[in-house]
Amino acid sequence: MANNTTINSELFTNLLTEAQFAMYENSIARQLVTTFDAPANTGKVLQVPVYTALSAAALTEGTAPSAADTNTTSATITLAEIGTYFQITDLLRDSAQRDVIADLGAQAGRAIGEKMDTDVFALFSSLSASVGTEDSAITVDSIMEAIATLRAAKVVGPLNAVVGPRQALQLKKALYNAGGTVATANAYGASVLERGFIGVIGGCTVYESSLVKSDLDTDTDTELNMVGAVFSPTAIGHAMRGGIVMEDQRQASARATDVMMSAVTGQAILQNTHGVKIVGSASD
DSSP: EEEEEEETTHHHHHHHHHHHHHHHHOHHHHHHEEEEETTTTTOOOEEEEOOOOOOOOOOOOOOHHHHHOEEEEEEEEEOOOEEHHHHHHEEHHHHHHOOOOHHHHHHHHHHHHHHHHHHGGGGGGSSSOSSTTTTSOOOOOHHHHHHHHHHHHTOOOOOOEEEOHHHHHHHHHHHHHOSSSSOSSSHHHHHHHOOOOEOOOEEEEEEOTTTTOOBOSSSSSSEEEEEEEEOGGEEEEEEEEEEEEEEEEEEEGTEEEEEEEEEEEEESSSOOOGEEEEEEEOOO
């Protein structure tokens, strides 16, 4: 019989707390997209209404205007379980100098956070608008073009970009005078040299993540490409039901305890026109 956290909270509180902290500290996707808290006992599919844009018209004094029509569409977010399982032997638990339960809790939280990011970033490939070229390095112009595309689509507010490590390297080299031997005078070049952080380009905050997919290859060669994106928070939705759930079960014959950490999450494109994918070589 599996015991939940309510029954055995005194034994594994460190594990649950460490996992929650590690998940939220390591996951960046939830900070960049629109998040939804899914209530319990409401099914596993969330329907998010999306309103079409309206246009205002000039009014004539004393004359009633025509009624405006708006058509709502919807995006659906399907919830599913993600998690990690491990078994802790009594010998390990009682012999280690460190708190094994807390250490594994932190590792479980990081794993769940990475899975959440991976699932969100995988949606970049589904965005229709695209900048960059396969088998070629992305440039600062790629970011600027993506920003212009979104602004032309009437997307207002903050924009974020998530790129893979090789794409980030390509941007850093471009900002640092294409790999020159001395620091450039501009603030971007100095920031890249001193901290390795790209920062904000054209009002878009750029993040680097190894979880960006590197599997795009639609031509005849074998060179893979990364697919990052510039997007508004309204482009992608991420839902989560509650937090991390822990269950443990004693395995007497193995002199060990099974611990299962899980979360219920889902993600979907909300408004396709609010994001632009960035295609670039994963090796240049």
